[in-house]
Amino acid sequence: MIELRHLTRVYAGVPVVDDVSLNVPEGEITALVGTSGSGKTTLLRMINRLVEPTTGQVLIGGQDVAGQPVHLLRRRIGYVIQGVGLFPHHSVARNIATVPRLLGWPPAQIGARVDELLQLFQLDPATFRNRMPHQLSGGQAQRVGVARALAARPDLLLLDEPFGALDAIGRARAQADLRGVQRQLGTTMILVTHDINEAVQLGDRIAVMDHGRILQHDRPERILTDPATPFVQALIGPGERAFHLLSLSAVLGMTQPGQAQGPAIPREASLRDALAECLWSGRDALPVEGGGIVTLAALRAHARQAPE
Amino acid sequence: MMSRPGVLFALLGIAGLFLPLVHLRPNRIVPGEGITLTAGFATGPLIAVGLAAILIAGCLGRWSPGLRTAAALLGLVGVISSLGLAAGHLLPKGNGLARVAPASGFWLLLAAFAFMLADGLTRLRPSVAASWLILAGVLVLAAALLGSGMLDQVSVMREYATRRGPFLAETQTHLALAFGSLGLALAVGLPLGVAIYLTARARGPVLTVLNIVQTIPSLALFGIMIPLLGWIATLPGADRLGVSGIGSFPALIALFLYALLPVVSNTLSGLQGVPLPVREAALGLGMTRGQLLAQVLIPLALPSLLAAVRIVLVQNIGLAVIAGLIGGGGFGTFVFQGLNQTAMDLVLLGALPTIALALLAGIVMDLLLGMSRGAQA
Incomplete structure (x- = not known):
């Protein structure tokens, strides 16, 4: 578990991060969301000590990070940034091998690990191993960046606006990839984003930050249905919250017995997809692949504020 | 057409x-x-x-x-x-x-x-x-x-034909002056460039001093070296280190001083040209400062460093001619002898190899530069 205790960082007398305490559970994705200048990036960078806290502590597995040599600490924590920052003079394989090389792994083991990661991110090792970063598309470079951060099997991965430079299609794909990899590896991840949509898509938990403080830290459905402050409510956007909420659950959990007309919807489709399909095809119920139906009435009941 | x-x-x-x-x-x-x-x-x-x-x-x-x-x-x-x-x-x-x-x-x-x-x-x-x-x-x-x-x-x-021996000796001196001053400038300038990259506060003063040195006319700088080093040469032990007010030593120092600005400023600009995310990623992945320099910053600054070597080499091959004026040797010896005797053939004996050498150094360095850029494209 990662525990942040009363973290404060002051720049020129102004607290950028102000007495933040936060518990990040293992094996989950925690999304830090907020506007620019909310202190979310500074908070993230205090975890791997790219920024030293003015006061407060960061504990990883019960150990204070302040007591450890900083380069050794960082080799155990994956780090992905918006610009990706691949080393332009190194091949894809050499980039991914950065931390294993720093740790002195045997070359054969490094080679095997590089190929394993390239496959994990659906990049054919034979094709991509020897490419140089300038020969990659934005999405490919971003995946290599995440692969590089995961190379030495860190227990914790920090991501700072990792998909900020990608177009909408590339971003959706990268988000799905990250979700899949996280499910597969069980790595604890802390993701900084200004995009509430991304936070809802990826976060098992969301921490909303403003002016250096955490306003609310909870599961996405709680943040959506029960925002703690007007700021959190504004960040979600009243026009979007019903759809965000529907996007969190799959059709699978809402299936009821019955018969419905028309083409079936996949079981893993989100409720948001199901609603869109109902509206578009003018049906009140959709058959679900593998049996059962999902009804418009059930979707409506799901997409509303929590009862007082 | x-x-x-x-x-x-x-x-x-x-x-x-x-x-x-x-x-x-x-x-x-x-x-x-x-x-x-x-x-x-x-x-x-x-x-x-x-x-x-x-x-x-x-x-x-x-x-x-x-x-x-x-x-x-x-x-x-x-x-x-x-x-x-x-x-x-x-x-x-x-x-x-x-x-x-x-x-x-x-x-x-x-x-x-x-x-x-x-x-x-x-x-x-x-x-x-x-x-x-x-x-x-x-x-x-x-x-x-x-x-x-x-x-x-x-x-x-x-x-x-009448100066075969001296010509070979002066060629050696000329090369020693040009490459020796380059070597010294790299030995001092590279660490200095890295140092002012790391400490922004020192940047202004260091570059200002080097800029001033660069603007001193060459004849004046060579001239200043004579009394200055002549005085240092009187200190105990200095002569054993080869320090003297006249001859190749002051010429070497003057060329070294001229070479310092291009080396330091190109080192700095090469390092500053490394994109911020690359630096951040290197640190975030757990490189020490030394590893960051050796594995990322210096390799990426290499084209800029080679450009400095090119500037210095071509500049100093030309400037080393002035060494002839203060008895420093090199091709300048023939140029100034020739001027004194109004023997243009003798002037050419000094000038032509200087031009050829500078041209050759420029071309070779351009090719090396092209290779280093090609390597990291």
Whole structure:
């Protein structure tokens, strides 16, 4: 578990991060969301000590990070940034091998690990191993960046606006990839984003930050249905919250017995997809692949504020 | 289609054909009479027609770059051989005093074909490997021309013949001055550049001081070295380290000081050119400061560092001539002796190798630079 205790960082007398305490559970994705200048990036960078806290502590597995040599600490924590920052003079394989090389792994083991990661991110090792970063598309470079951060099997991965430079299609794909990899590896991840949509898509938990403080830290459905402050409510956007909420659950959990007309919807489709399909095809119920139906009435009941 | 540069080169070269190719002088100091290529020796008119044909054909836009390059090389060989042939033909037998010196026509023809060669090479856009081969070929050709004895009767070579020993010694000194000052500047400038990259506060003062040094006129800087180092030389033990106020040592120090600004400022700009996310990623992944420098920053700054080496090498090969003034040796020795004796042939004996050396250093460094950029593309 990662525990942040009363973290404060002051720049020129102004607290950028102000007495933040936060518990990040293992094996989950925690999304830090907020506007620019909310202190979310500074908070993230205090975890791997790219920024030293003015006061407060960061504990990883019960150990204070302040007591450890900083380069050794960082080799155990994956780090992905918006610009990706691949080393332009190194091949894809050499980039991914950065931390294993720093740790002195045997070359054969490094080679095997590089190929394993390239496959994990659906990049054919034979094709991509020897490419140089300038020969990659934005999405490919971003995946290599995440692969590089995961190379030495860190227990914790920090991501700072990792998909900020990608177009909408590339971003959706990268988000799905990250979700899949996280499910597969069980790595604890802390993701900084200004995009509430991304936070809802990826976060098992969301921490909303403003002016250096955490306003609310909870599961996405709680943040959506029960925002703690007007700021959190504004960040979600009243026009979007019903759809965000529907996007969190799959059709699978809402299936009821019955018969419905028309083409079936996949079981893993989100409720948001199901609603869109109902509206578009003018049906009140959709058959679900593998049996059962999902009804418009059930979707409506799901997409509303929590009862007082 | 006409080739516009080709027309310019043709005008230049054809003017050269009508001007005297050589000056025939009774001895090395008095002025002599000008003799054109056509009048210089038996096959002169034939060669003149050949050169004119190349120049006129060069005006045609259709010529392929390869053909243009080859023709230019042929022209250069023709012009230089003519000089040798004219000297051999015109020099009275058994007269050790008379001189046949290259004159305006020769220089114009040489320039015309050199420009044509440069133009052809630019259009040819050879790969780096091919460029090395071409350079090696040109060097072999130059060595063959000089070694053949064909040019031995030309005034500059007559000066060389009587000074073979000193010439070799001064060549060594010149190279030692240029490369030694470069080595010193790298040894001091690289760490200094890295240091001011890491501590922004020191950046302004260091660059200001180096800028001031750079603006001191070379003659003045060499001059200042004499009393300054002369004083330091009086300190105990200084002479054992080779410190002296006059000779190669002050020249070396002056060249070193000139070299420092390009090395330091290019190191700094090379390091600053490394994108911020790359730096951040390197640190975030757990590189120590040393690893960041050695594995990321310096390799990425390498093209900028090589550019500094190029600037310094070409600059110092030229500036080292001034060392001749303060007894520092090098090709400058011949230049200043020649000026004192109004013996232009002797001046050329110092100036020509300096130009050739600077040109060669520039080309070699450009090729290395191209390779380093290609490697990281």
